[in-house]
Amino acid sequence: MLSLGLKIAMYIIMAVQLLAIGYAAHLIRRTKYNIIWTLCIVGLAISFAMHLLLLYSPEVFNYEAFFLLDVVASLCIVVAVLFAHRLVTYIDRLNYQRSLFSKRLLSAVLRTEERSRSQFAKELHDGMGPLLSSAKMSLSAISAENMSKEQQNILNNTRFVIDEAIRSVREISNNMSPQILIDFGLAQGLHNFLSRIQSLHTIEIVFNTNLRKERFDNDIEVVLYRVICELVNNSLKHSGCSKIEISLMLRGGYLQLHYDDNGCGFNPDKVIASGMGLSNITSRVDSLNGELQITSAEGRGVHVFANINTSQSDSHTPKQRRRRWKKR
Secondary structure, three states, rough: OHHHHHHHHHHHHHHHHHHHHHHHHHHHHHHOOOOHHHHHHHHHHHHHHHHHHHHOOHOOOOHHHHHHHHHHHHHHHHHHHHHHHHHHHHHHHHHHHHHHHHHHHHHHHHHHHHHHHHHHHHHHHHHHHHHHHHHHHHHHHHOOOOOOOOHHHHHHHHHHHHHHHHHHHHHHHHOOOOOHHHHHHHHHHHHHHHHHHHHHOOEEEEEEEEEOOOOOOHHHHHHHHHHHHHHHHHHHHHOOOOEEEEEEEOOOOOOEEEEEEEEOOOOOEEEEEEEOOOHHHHHHHHHHEEEEEEEOOOOOEEEEEEEEEHHHHHOOOOOOOOOEEEOO
């Protein structure tokens, strides 16, 4: 005879088994992995029947029969676990393929964007540039000796406007596709960009790098150039900072970027919703499987760290991307 405590324990086990059977049956209707849930139902049903017989018909208890039923139930559970393992492996492989496809798609989008920028910059420089230069030469050929003072002022203003238009075309063309980056590499391109920023704004920019004439994959150079440009523009537009410090170092095959400003900072919990161009930065770093950390707090400036592997031979093997948003 079974003791009262043992009977209560068996009732609890049977209730749990019934709940598990019901949930497995529910999963059969909701998923396509029916073999796993069917095996679980069979194993649990056999175990439930064994407990039921022990409670209500102990006189028919047969050790050999119960042993065989227990073996069958155990085999069902074991096979279900093996199928579940295959399912988990399949899902992992599917997630890997999705991650790989997402990365390649993002890279293709960024490359297409850069090609469009380059083509537009070339057409702007080669099309509008010569026309404006010709207009300037034509105006220079006009003699102002026989003109009235008012006419001379109009001529001078026209020359000034054309000079400004030529300068604007060059600046827009350079921003769209910086030729110095293409010709001389990342370090020289950044030096040129930061020099132009300092000439236009009253802000101190400190740029340290151990790069000289090293060249990297075009995607790496363009991404890091765009990321730094975006960070500087964000600081100028939103932070109200008086100093920017940028460090770009090549260490052990990795390009490491540290960016700091002493501006107003921001709340990392709200920055994704508000934008500020950081979505472009994260997308570009993600396209290279890079690591990105952004640390900030209101009134305490911002620190950005990016770590990019310069070996593009591994670029098609997605690593665990880490994107961290921290409060100071």
